[in-house]
Amino acid sequence: MSILVTGGGGYIGSHAVRALQKAGKKVIVLDNLVHGHREVVEKTLAVPLVIGQVGNKRLLTELLRGNYSELTSKKNGLNEPVEAVMHFAAYAYVGESVTNPAKYYRNNVGDSLALLEAIVIENQRRESLANLPSISIVFSSTCATYGVPEKLPISELTPTEPINPYGRSKRMVEQLLEDFGVAYGLKSIIFRYFNAAGADPEGDLGESHSPETHLIPLVLDAITGRIPEIKVYGDDYPTKDGTCIRDFIHVTDLANAHLLGLEWLNKEPSLKSFSPTIFNLGTGKGYSVQEVINAAQEITGGILKTKVSSRRAGDPPILVASSNKAYSTLNWKPIYSDLNTILQHAWRWHCQIHSLKAKQ
C-alpha cells in the first residue's frame, strides 16, 4: 500500500514525504508543479511523481487503485493501491485570493471536492474487496480559518470566521470533510497549521516559494541583499514592540504530526458515519516580527534594512495556537520549533540554494 501526497512538490508536502519515507512508507506524489519543484520530488526525495491536477478525477481513480507506474515521469513500476491521502495541494496567497477568488475556489475547493468524490467511489468499490482497507485523508488547513479571533490562545473551539477567500476556501473543504464523513463514512483529520517555517534538519529540503511572502525567507533575502529591505506592516500594534506576533512551527515538526495523525486515524474504527477531528499545529509561543528580525541578524551575522508601512487589512496583532489537543491526543511534541533552531535550519538552506557560506 502507498500514501498519495498531493502537493508533495511544495514546501510542507516535500517535508511530509521525507517523514513518510523515514517511517518506511511508500509514497506517490501528485503535483501540477505550478508552485512545486520537480527536482525535489524526483532527485532529492526520489519518489514517483505524477504531474497533474488534483481535480482530474480519471487520473485520481487510477492513482488510488495503484495503476500509476505508467503515469509517473520515471515509469518506475511502483504499483501499490493507496491507503491514505495527505492533501497539501492548494494555492495559498491570501492577497491573490482577494483579487482572484475564482482561482482559489476552483483550485482549493473544486479540486478537493473531486478528490473526495474519487476517494469515496474507490472506498465503495473496495467494500467488495475484503483485502483492501478504505482510504482516509489528512487535510492541510490553516489558522486563517479563524479570522481575527477574540480570545487567545486559539483553540479548536475558537469560532471560525475567515476574512479572505483563501481562509474561506479552506473552511469550505473542512465542511466537505464533515459532510462526507457523515454521509459516506470518509475518515479524515484536519490540521490547522500556524506559521510553517524552517527547513529539514538534514539540509537538503527547505522553503522556496515564488513569489515569497513568508517572513523568515524574506528576512534572509533582505540580509543577503537579494531584496533591498524588509517591509514591516505596522509598528503600532498593542504588542511589546508594536509589531505583529505569530506562532512559528518548524516544518519537520508539522510533517511528523502528519505521521502521528495517520497512525491515529488507522486506529479509529471504520463506521458508516465519521466526524473529522481538527487539530491546531503550533507551539503556543509567539514571536514578534521585530524579534524574528533581531534573531535572524544575530544568527546570520548580517544586517538588514527595514521599512515600516501601514498595517495590512485583517492582520490580527497576535495569532498564537493552543495545540494541547494534538499534544494529548496524538502525543505530538514539536522538537525543532524554538526560534533559533528554525532560523538556523532556514539559514543553512538559504545559503545552500543561493550558494552562500553560512556562518558556522
Ligand SMILES: NC(=O)c1ccc[n+]([C@@H]2O[C@H](COP(=O)([O-])OP(=O)(O)OC[C@H]3O[C@@H](n4cnc5c(N)ncnc54)[C@H](O)[C@@H]3O)[C@@H](O)[C@H]2O)c1
Ligand atoms: N506554509 C504555511 O505556513 C501554511 C500555513 C497554513 C496552511 N498551509 C497549507 O499547507 C499546504 C501546503 O503549503 P505550502 O506552503 O507547502 O505551499 P506550496 O505552494 O509550497 O505547495 C503546494 C503545492 O501544491 C501544488 N498544487 C496546488 N494546487 C494544485 C492542484 N490543484 N493540483 C495539483 N497540485 C497542486 C503546487 O504546485 C505546490 O507544489 C497548503 O494547502 C496551504 O494552504 C500552509
